[in-house]
Amino acid sequence: MSVLVVGSIALDNVKTPIEEHSDLLGGSTSYASVAASFFAPVNLVGIVGDDFPQAHIDFFKKHNIDLAGLQIVPGKTFRWSGEYMWDLNTRETRSIALNVFESFEPKLPAGYESTPYVLLGNIHPSLQHHVLDQVKNPRFVIADTMDLWINNTPEELKRLLTRIDMLILNDSEARMLTKQTSLIKAAAQIRNAGPAYLCIKKGEHGALLFGPEGQFFSCGAYPLEDIHDPTGAGDTFAGGLAGHLASLNHEKISFDSLRKAVVLGSVLASYNVEAFSLERLRTLTKADIDGRYQTFKRMSQFEVIG
Amino acid sequence: MSVLVVGSIALDNVKTPIEEHSDLLGGSTSYASVAASFFAPVNLVGIVGDDFPQAHIDFFKKHNIDLAGLQIVPGKTFRWSGEYMWDLNTRETRSIALNVFESFEPKLPAGYESTPYVLLGNIHPSLQHHVLDQVKNPRFVIADTMDLWINNTPEELKRLLTRIDMLILNDSEARMLTKQTSLIKAAAQIRNAGPAYLCIKKGEHGALLFGPEGQFFSCGAYPLEDIHDPTGAGDTFAGGLAGHLASLNHEKISFDSLRKAVVLGSVLASYNVEAFSLERLRTLTKADIDGRYQTFKRMSQFEVIG
Numbered sequence: 001m002s003v004l005v006v007g008s009i010a011l012d013n014v015k016t017p018i019e020e021h022s023d024l025l026g027g028s029t030s031y032a033s034v035a036a037s038f039f040a041p042v043n044l045v046g047i048v049g050d051d052f053p054q055a056h057i058d059f060f061k062k063h064n065i066d067l068a069g070l071q072i073v074p075g076k077t078f079r080w081s082g083e084y085m086w087d088l089n090t091r092e093t094r095s096i097a098l099n100v101f102e103s104f105e106p107k108l109p110a111g112y113e114s115t116p117y118v119l120l121g122n123i124h125p126s127l128q129h130h131v132l133d134q135v136k137n138p139r140f141v142i143a144d145t146m147d148l149w150i151n152n153t154p155e156e157l158k159r160l161l162t163r164i165d166m167l168i169l170n171d172s173e174a175r176m177l178t179k180q181t182s183l184i185k186a187a188a189q190i191r192n193a194g195p196a197y198l199c200i201k202k203g204e205h206g207a208l209l210f211g212p213e214g215q216f217f218s219c220g221a222y223p224l225e226d227i228h229d230p231t232g233a234g235d236t237f238a239g240g241l242a243g244h245l246a247s248l249n250h251e252k253i254s255f256d257s258l259r260k261a262v263v264l265g266s267v268l269a270s271y272n273v274e275a276f277s278l279e280r281l282r283t284l285t286k287a288d289i290d291g292r293y294q295t296f297k298r299m300s301q302f303e304v305i306g
Numbered sequence: 307m308s309v310l311v312v313g314s315i316a317l318d319n320v321k322t323p324i325e326e327h328s329d330l331l332g333g334s335t336s337y338a339s340v341a342a343s344f345f346a347p348v349n350l351v352g353i354v355g356d357d358f359p360q361a362h363i364d365f366f367k368k369h370n371i372d373l374a375g376l377q378i379v380p381g382k383t384f385r386w387s388g389e390y391m392w393d394l395n396t397r398e399t400r401s402i403a404l405n406v407f408e409s410f411e412p413k414l415p416a417g418y419e420s421t422p423y424v425l426l427g428n429i430h431p432s433l434q435h436h437v438l439d440q441v442k443n444p445r446f447v448i449a450d451t452m453d454l455w456i457n458n459t460p461e462e463l464k465r466l467l468t469r470i471d472m473l474i475l476n477d478s479e480a481r482m483l484t485k486q487t488s489l490i491k492a493a494a495q496i497r498n499a500g501p502a503y504l505c506i507k508k509g510e511h512g513a514l515l516f517g518p519e520g521q522f523f524s525c526g527a528y529p530l531e532d533i534h535d536p537t538g539a540g541d542t543f544a545g546g547l548a549g550h551l552a553s554l555n556h557e558k559i560s561f562d563s564l565r566k567a568v569v570l571g572s573v574l575a576s577y578n579v580e581a582f583s584l585e586r587l588r589t590l591t592k593a594d595i596d597g598r599y600q601t602f603k604r605m606s607q608f609e610v611i612g
Contacts, residue, residue: 087487181393184531205511206526216605218526220512225490256610263608297608299522302569304562 002066003246005033005239006045006106006131007121007144009052009070013081014231014276016088024277025056026080028121028144031232034281035239035268036119037063038289040246043112045069045131047104049077059282068109075100088227089203108134119242120164121235122146125156132163140245140253142166143195144238150177161194165253168238170201183208197258199241201234209262215255219262222270222296229276233269236281240268267292308372309552311339311545312351312412312437313427313450315358315376319387320537320582322394330583331362332386334427334450337538340587341545341574342425343369344595346552349418351375351437353410355383365588374415381406394533395509414440425548426470427541428452431462438469446551446559448472449501450544456483467500471559474544476507489514503564505547507540515568521561525568528576528602535582539575542587546574573598 012026029046036042042065050072060067078101081094106127116139120128128143135141141164149157150173157177161167167190171183180186183200187210190198198210202221209217241261248257267289274280298304318332335352342348348371356378366373384407387400412433422445426434434449441447447470455463456479463483467473473496477489486492489506493516496504504516508527515523547567554563573595580586604610 182531182533184529202511205508208529216529218529218606219608220524220526220606223490223514223522223524225488227488259607260609299524300526300606300608301523301565302525302603302606303566 001117001139001246001249002041002043002115003036003117003119003242004043004045004108004112004115004131004135004138005029005036005119005121005242006069006127007032007123007235008078008101009046009048010078010080010101011052012079012231012277013094014229015083015094016229017084017086019228019276021276025059026231026277027078028123028232028235030056030060030278031235031272032119032121032239032242033060033065034063034278035236035265035272036243036246037065038240038268038284038286039243039264040117042066042243043069043115045106045108045112047071047073047078047100049073049075049100052077059278069106069112071104071107073100077101082231084230088230091230106131116140117242117246118142119238120144121238125149125153125160128160129156129163132160139251140165142168142238142242144168144234145173147173147176158193161190164195166197166199166258167195168199168201168234168241170203170234174200199262201237207237207262207266209255209258211255211258217255217259217262219259219266220300222266222292223299224270224273227273230273231276232278233273236272237265237269239265241265263296264289264293267296307423307445307552307555308347308349308421309342309423309425309548310349310351310414310418310421310437310441310444311335311342311425311427311548312375312433313338313429313541314384314407315352315354316384316386316407317358318385318537318583319400320535321389321400322535323390323392325534325582327582331365332537332583333384334429334538334541336362336366336584337541337578338425338427338545338548339366339371340369340584341542341571341578342549342552343371344546344574344590344592345549345570346423348372348549349375349421351412351414351418353377353379353384353406355379355381355406358383365584375412375418377410377413379406383407388537390536394536397536412437422446423548423552424448425544426450427544431455431459431466434466435462435469438466445557446471448474448544448548450474450540451479453479453482464499467496470501472503472505472564473501474505474507474540474547476509476540480506505568507543513543513568513572515561515564517561517564523561523565523568525565525572526606528572528598529605530576530579533579536579537582538584539579542578543571543575545571547571569602570595570599573602
């Protein structure tokens with residue numbers, strides 16, 4: 001089964017204490033679509049300018065990503081520039097130029113509206129609503145969000161929560177959204193506001209998954225010796241998670257399926273941060289993913305039998 | 307088999323944003339001994355003044371903690387006073403009065419020197435050395451330490467690393483000790499300096515366990531809705547861990563035993579922070595520990611069979 005991925009497509013400039021690279025492929029849709037494509041067919045919805053390199057389009061195509069929903073319009077592609085501090089955990093945005101993204105209206109091409117799995121990447125909640133207005137009976141809808149929308153568009157975000165099956169956000173955002181310091185209390189409050197499932201990302205410390213009837217999964221982070229560029233880790237996580245769910249094609253999503261989806265999302269993200277932009281995903285294989293999944297599982301087991 | 311626990315015994319004043327309590331039982335030996343006592347007999351080594359309440363001594367006795375190594379001397383018991391910030395993660399020491407602890411010389415009473423498991427609680431490395439000079443062929447020696455000794459007594463700490471089987475410290479201390487930001491690199495460096503095993507505590511984010519030949523275990527933290535007092539969490543963790551190892555009475559400690567020991571240490575610590583001082587440990591039962599261990603195991607499983 002396919003997964004519909006909507007979000008931003010950008011050309012990034014990224015600076016870390018070690019390296020600086022410009023004109024990199026970036027944006028939530030780029031990361032999430034390519035990550036999801038390792039597991040399931042992807043219907044991409046996004047917008048780029050006529051300066052967008054053909055090589056990136058070819059890269060998406062090589063990953064069997066359907067580009068009927070990619071709008072290529074006159075003007076410049078969305079540009080983001082950011083810098084990471086020495087610990088690679090703190091990031092400062094140096095500049096944003098929305099360019100053609102400013103007039104983005106996500107319009108689903110024929111056939112997309114019946115995609116069963118929907119991943120609403122981290123964009124303005126009104127755009128996320130606009131996509132939901134077009135899809136028909138989706139089986140599972142996941143939305144990503146960020147501090148910007150929590151602060152600037154709280155009402156639209158609140159209404160979004162009632163229309164989705166799962167919200168993904170990071171720990172500081174969960175606290176910001178609920179004004180609770182305890183993540184357990186924050187999770188209960190968010191789930192009461194709508195989504196049956198909630199995933200709280202804790203960066204290098206892993207992720208927490210919450211479901212109905214007190215269902216809970218605590219996933220550690222895959223330990224990495226060398227992180228080169230954390231950009232897109234969250235989007236890659238969400239894409240891998242959604243892609244795995246779509247690949248299962250279950251009538252009803254179970255908590256145990258989501259458990260594995262969170263781990264696979266973490267595995268994809270752990271690979272992605274090993275290089276700038278989507279470079280590591282270019283060479284990644286299904287065997288790499290399976291291998292790291294098994295290693296990760298072994299190193300997280302409380303008891304090893306045999 | 308028994309475990310020898312050495313460290314500080316204190317009377318604490320603790321302030322959180324919610325409550326303040328004074329004259330509480332505290333100190334690394336108190337927490338670690340009582341935690342270990344749920345699993346194995348404990349030989350305690352410590353010092354208190356003649357103002358130390360008999361009720362605390364009775365509490366230790368009730369937990370079958372051997373007190374032949376408890377020195378009760380004229381003067382005042384070690385006093386510590388601290389305050390936690392709003393998130394309960396940041397702590398400020400308001401005052402320390404070493405009192406009788408200043409002249410503490412840990413002298414092992416007859417019989418203690420052959421205790422097979424040794425937990426060197428967080429005290430001056432020279433005192434930890436002094437204990438090791440007295441024990442005979444211990445099976446497994448664990449040492450806890452802190453930023454104070456990393457900064458003030460680096461040479462004594464360095465030499466201690468060559469005499470122990472396992473070091474326990476927290477993530478910021480591992481980075482401080484090695485000047486590495488990557489915990490994976492820090493762990494390799496510490497293990498190269500001596501201990502075969504290393505446990506890095508990450509507070510609310512769990513713990514990492516490192517062993518020979520790349521053996522690695524990532525343990526999440528047990529999620530808590532209400533934390534009342536984090537004091538002694540690390541000591542309780544170390545005590546539970548050491549107690550479980552002693553209870554197994556294995557000739558050689560395996561990585562899988564240590565894996566379970568880390569989880570049980572986490573379970574004990576998760577209970578301890580639910581109340582001030584050692585209050586929660588007073589009412590804790592073996593059934594409580596087993597119950598939370600099973601819950602914790604379930605919520606950390608990558609795949610649930612059946």
